[in-house]
Amino acid sequence: xxxxxxxxxxxxxxxxxxxxxxxxxxxxxxxxxxxxxxxxxxxxxxxxxxxxxxxxxxxxxxxxxxxxxxxxxxxxxxxxxxxxxxxxxxxxxxxxxxxxxxxxxxxxxxxxxxxxxxxxxxxxxxxxxxxxxxxxxxxxxxxxxxxxxxxxxxxxxxxxxxxxxxxxxxxxxxxxxxxxxxxxxxxxxxxxxxxxxxxxxxxxxxxxxxxxxxxxxxxxxxxxxxxxxxxxxxxxxxxxxxxxxxxxxxxxxxxxxxxxxxxxxxxxxxxxxxxxxxxxxxxxxxxxxxxxxxxxxxxxxxxxxxxxxxxxxxxxxxxxxxxxxxxxxxxxxxxxxxxxxxxxxxxxxxxxxxxxxxxxxxxxxxxxxxxxxxxxxxxxxxxxxxxxxxxxxxxxxxxxxxxxxxxxxxx
Amino acid sequence: xxxxxxxxxxxxxxxxxxxxxxxxxxxxxxxxxxxxxxxxxxxxxxxxxxxxxxxxxxxxxxxxxxxxxxxxxxxxxxxxxxxxxxxxxxxxxxxxxxxxxxxxx
Numbered sequence: 001x002x003x004x005x006x007x008x009x010x011x012x013x014x015x016x017x018x019x020x021x022x023x024x025x026x027x028x029x030x031x032x033x034x035x036x037x038x039x040x041x042x043x044x045x046x047x048x049x050x051x052x053x054x055x056x057x058x059x060x061x062x063x064x065x066x067x068x069x070x071x072x073x074x075x076x077x078x079x080x081x082x083x084x085x086x087x088x089x090x091x092x093x094x095x096x097x098x099x100x101x102x103x104x105x106x107x108x109x110x111x112x113x114x115x116x117x118x119x120x121x122x123x124x125x126x127x128x129x130x131x132x133x134x135x136x137x138x139x140x141x142x143x144x145x146x147x148x149x150x151x152x153x154x155x156x157x158x159x160x161x162x163x164x165x166x167x168x169x170x171x172x173x174x175x176x177x178x179x180x181x182x183x184x185x186x187x188x189x190x191x192x193x194x195x196x197x198x199x200x201x202x203x204x205x206x207x208x209x210x211x212x213x214x215x216x217x218x219x220x221x222x223x224x225x226x227x228x229x230x231x232x233x234x235x236x237x238x239x240x241x242x243x244x245x246x247x248x249x250x251x252x253x254x255x256x257x258x259x260x261x262x263x264x265x266x267x268x269x270x271x272x273x274x275x276x277x278x279x280x281x282x283x284x285x286x287x288x289x290x291x292x293x294x295x296x297x298x299x300x301x302x303x304x305x306x307x308x309x310x311x312x313x314x315x316x317x318x319x320x321x322x323x324x325x326x327x328x329x330x331x332x333x334x335x336x337x338x339x340x341x342x343x344x345x346x347x348x349x350x351x352x353x354x355x356x357x358x359x360x361x362x363x364x365x366x367x368x369x370x371x372x373x374x375x376x377x378x379x380x381x382x383x384x385x386x387x388x389x390x391x392x393x394x395x396x397x398x399x400x401x402x403x404x405x406x407x408x409x410x411x
Numbered sequence: 412x413x414x415x416x417x418x419x420x421x422x423x424x425x426x427x428x429x430x431x432x433x434x435x436x437x438x439x440x441x442x443x444x445x446x447x448x449x450x451x452x453x454x455x456x457x458x459x460x461x462x463x464x465x466x467x468x469x470x471x472x473x474x475x476x477x478x479x480x481x482x483x484x485x486x487x488x489x490x491x492x493x494x495x496x497x498x499x500x501x502x503x504x505x506x507x508x509x510x511x512x513x514x515x516x
Contacts, residue, residue, distance in 0.1 A: 116423065116424070117423040117424070117425075118422040118425075179422055179423070217421070217425050217427060224427070225429050226425050226426060226427050226429075227425065227426035227429070228423070228425055229424070230424060230426055232424050236420060236424075239420060240420050240423075240424045243420065243422055
């Protein structure tokens, strides 16, 4: 078969959205760079790190070719990258950055500053394991560590979703009810470097969709001077942090409404969760990221053998759509949570802990099994997921406890 | 001086009205309070020049009083006063610690 040249375009005939998209063959990294080209942010400050390098490499090429108006700041570190974005957004313009793993870790203290100042910065993250051992492959340890930093976190399953999230992120972050930074994630290599069909909206539609950034307060608005980042005493700091909690909870509705608006254009739903064969499912697996595709294959095979399996994919991890998850999982026979991060010393990995807390607080008590997969970029196969389902089925049958975390693919 | 207003913060702790410290009680962590002996004050205004805040209230070139809502009790005025007529007294010896009615806390 002749390979598809990367810039080839095919007219979409089966588009269900109201806008005709163009199919391109793009990797996840290039898909995000394409979304950035169409968004045309005012400032992009980056320091390259594998596997998010594709985003930076492609975007700096677009800058050099004059295809965007962006001020590209080639900073000396990730700490500076996010600091530059913080300052640019506080000054009143739209800014974005990209990073991975150690780079995200190096941004750490600025992550809290950006969310605390309620600046709608967008960060494109390619998930990668944290050292040591040094490993450049995908797992969620980097972004899961940032889950309490007050950033909205969206996870993409494939290059298409990475593109979609990159556009929706701008709107979600800048929504007046939200005003929080958004971190859009995709699994390193599995998504970032996999070339797939990506349906790309026309430039003018994206321009209309993302609109203009019009901040209420900006440092460069010299007619209305404001102070950003003053010292806040214990008398007021608690209330300010609670405003961030409230904004995060309002973001749940905003994510879904912007998802609907996006779906109207593209025909692709963009909800906080995605369901697969859930209507009559008895055993459910909850996943985040690229493993959702593998899980779908596994579920199809289990279904053909008579096991009623279903999938719940989390797209929005922060805010965590607890109520929606409980509605969907209530009444199921058992649920398996598939984490791609470790939390040493914690009872369970992050996703399991969140699902468990959501279910318990909503009075939904059911057998909940914990699985961890893909650490340090290890591949996960449909067979392993099928076996995980089978073990749950077996444990249910004999009434055995599921409270021990199982690690998939360990040799 | 405005009494402490109900605090409604702009998102992100942004301060949209410049110079609002005048409306805020910023001296409430003072440990020692300056007390002046007006008999010996020469109105040289050295204290007014040295005060790192603006806690010396003056009128027509004469010392009027200390602004105890904003004075942090650093003691620079007492240190610099040429006739040595300012004493720094422990706040605990006063009934109200803020220099205001004490009800607004």
